[in-house]
Amino acid sequence: MDDVLKLEHVSKSYGGIHALKDVSFQLKSGEVHSLIGENGAGKSTLIKIISGAIPDYDGEVSIGGKTVRFKNPLDAQNHKIAAIYQERSLIPSLNGAVNILLGQEPLRNKALGWIYKQELNKRARYYADLVAPGLPLDIPVRKMSAAQQQLIEIAKALSRDPDIIIMDEPTSSLTDKETVLLISIIKRLREMGKSIIFISHKLKDIFEVSNTITVLRDGMVVENSDAAGVTEADLVRMMVGRSIKNLFPKEDVEIGEEILRAEGLSRKGKFRDISYQVHAGEILGVAGLVGAGRSEMAMSIFGGDKLDSGTVYLEGKKITVKNPSDAIAKGIGLVPEDRKYQGLILGMPIKDNMVLAILKQYSKWFFNDNRKQNRTVDEYMKKLDIKAPSKQQKVKNLSGGNQQKVVIGKWLSVKPKVLIMDEPTRGIDVGTKAEIYKLIGQLAKEGMAIILISSEMPEILGLSDRILVMREGRIAAELSRKEATEEKILKLYLGGIRDEKGN
C-alpha cells in the first residue's frame, strides 16, 4: 500500500511549549489509522495541521508524494481531505439535505443562484444512502438525535469526495448501539478505498476498527504499530506512561439510610413513571441509550426542568424542587452532561467557576467573602489534583480532564447529600478517568448518595451498586451489582429496537 499522507519531523510550539515535537506519521491508502493519547498529547494539533487549520509549523507534510503546505481548511479540502470535528458544523435550522450539500448546491441558473431543489435532494439522498440508507433528510437537523447528526456530518464530508477522512471522537456522544452502526460505516468507507484517521478515547472502538495505531504522548510519537500487535493494556500504559492496575477501585461500602426516593416521576415526551431510591454510600448507575430520558430525568430532579407529575422524597420527607438554587439549598448537586455548555463559564477563572454554586453561603451581607472562597477553592484544587498554574487561570485554557475536575469541585464545595453525575468522564483521558472513578468511590465511602448516568458500560458495571436500565423514557429493569453483565444490559437496550422508527 502507498502512503497517501506523510508527515515528516513535524513540530509546532506555542510560546516555548511544544504541542508537537518531531512527529512523523504515515497514512496508507485504504486503512483506518487510529490516533490515541491523553488530552493534551497533541492529537488536536496534529489534526489541525493536516486539515489546514494551522498553517505555520516546522517539518514537512506530503500528499501522494508531493510536499504541500495548506494555508487554510479550504486549501486542505481542495486536496481531498475532509475533517469531521467533535464540534458539529451543521446548521441546526436547516434540513439534512441542505446541510449535506451546503456550499455546493446544484443550480438551475448560475447567474441567479437559483437552486435546483430536486437535484439537491437527489444528490443528498445518494450520499446519505452511502452512510446509512433511510437516514431522514427532510427534517431540520436540530430535531435529529446526536447519532443522526453525526451521520449527516459524515455524508456531508463524503459529498466532497475526499480521499482522506479525519474523524475526531466521532463516538464520544453516541451510545453503544449507535457506535456499532458508526463502526460498520467506517468499515464500509474503508472498503470504498478511503483512508481514515480515527481519534477516540474508547479503546474498544479503536481495536474494532483500526489497521494501524499511533500513540502520542506529550507531543511525541511513542508507538506506531499494527493494531494486531498490541493489547489494550499496552496502549493504556503507553498513553499514560505508567500502568493503571485497577481502573475501578470499587470498595465495599456499608450502605446506609435512604437519602433520595423518586416515585412515579413523569415529564411529557421525555420520561414516564420513574421510581427508585438511593441510599447513603450507594452508587446507583443509570444505563440506557442517548435519548432514553436519563439526563432529562436528572435535570428534573435538580429543578432545571419541570416535572409533570411524581414525588421526590429527601431523607424521607416529601420535597418540591422549584429551581436549581432550591436543589442546592436542599443538598442535591448535578454535574451536567455537557461541561462546556452547562457546566462551565469558559472565559472565567477556575476560582470564579468553583464558587458559583456557593456564592450565597460564602458572602457577608452583599459582599463576597474572598478569604473563605479562596480557602475552599485551594482545598478542592488540591483534593482533585487540578493541574493549573493558579486558580486565576481561565478555564478555557485547561485540558478537558481538568475542566471536568473544576465542575466536580464546584459541586463538591456545595457538600451535597445526593450528587447526580451525568456522563462524568465523557471525552477525557484514561488517567483522569481513573482519578475520577477513585473519587466517586471515595465520596460514596464518605456517605454521599451518588446517581451515576453513563453511556460507558465498563463504568456503569465497575462502579455501581445497583443499575437502572432506562429505555424510551421508562425503567426497563433494575439490576443488582451481582446480576448485571454487559450482555444483560445490552439485551435490555435492544428490547427497544422494534419500537424505533427510521433506523
Add this chain to the structure above:
Amino acid sequence: MKKETEEKRGSSSQKTIALIVNNHEFTIAAFLILMIIVFSVVTDTFLSVKNVLNILNLTSITFIMAAGMTLVMICGGIDLSVAAIMTLAGIISTSLIAKGLNLWLVIFLTIMVGVMAGTVNGIMTAKIGIVDFIATLAMQLVCHGITFTWTGGYPIFENLTGEFKFWGQGRVLGIPFLVILALIVFVVIHILLSKCRFGSKLYATGGNREASRLSGINVVKMKVMTFVISGGLAAFAGILMASRLGSGQPTAGETSLNDVIGSTILGGTSPNGGVGKVYGTLMGAIIFTVITNGLTHLQVNSYVQEIVRGIIILLALALNSYRERLGAR
C-alpha cells in the same frame, strides 16, 4: 542559528503587541492622553479651566447612563431605550417642578418612571424572550412618543426652581455637583461589580447563561435587574440634563445613545457579555466627550464629528474582537 534569533525577535515583538492590545485600559488611557495633548496644542481654548469643567460636566451625564449600559452588556444584553428614557425623564421632572412639587418627590417619581420602563424591558426580554434589540427599540419609540405628545415638541423652561438647577449647575467646594454625583455612581457600580455577590453572578450570567442557571443563579432576575438599574440611571441622567440646561428639551437625548454605547464598548465591555469594567466605561465616556469637544473647538462640522465618532466605535469593536481571538488561542 540565524533562524532561531529571528524567531525570537518575532515572538518578542508579538508579545509586546499582545501585551498592549490585551491591556485595554492601558490602550485607551494612552489614547486619551494623546488626544488631550493634540487638542491642547492645536487649539488655545481646549485646555482652559472653563472648558475642562465643561468636559467633565458633559462626561458625567453620558457616564451615568453608560454605567447602566455596562451592567446590561456584561449580562449579555443591550438597551437601546436609555436616551429616550433620559429625554422623557427631563420632561417629566421639569413639568413636575413647574407644577410646584417638592424636589425630592420629583426626583423619586422621575427615577421610578425609568425603573418601570427598565422593568418592562427586562420582563419583555428575560421572561418573555423577545430579542433585546427589538424590545428596547420599541421602548425607545414609546418614550419618544410620550415625550412629543406631552410637549408638542416645545421645551419646558418656565417656573424651574434654583434648587432644581443646582443639581446640574451648582458646585460644591468648586467642584461641579454633577461630577460628584457621577463619581458616586462610579464608586457604587464599581463596588457592585468587583466586591459583591451581584457582580459575580452578573459576569457568570453573561459568560454562560445555562451554566449559571444550573449553578443556582436566577438568570432571569439578573437580567431584569440590569435593565432596571439602566432605566433608573437613565432617568436620573435625564433630571441632571434638564437641570444643567435649565429646561426640559424634547431633543436633549438626540446623540446620547451613540455616546453611551460608544463609551461602553470603547471601555472594553464586550457586547457578547461576560466581560467589562466600569472604570473602562468611565474612560470611554471621557474620550467621547473630549473628541466631540475638541473637534468643536477646531470648528469641525458636527456631521463630520459623527463620522469620527462612528469610526472610533468601529475601531474599538475591532480591537475587542482581535483581543478575544488572541485570548481564544
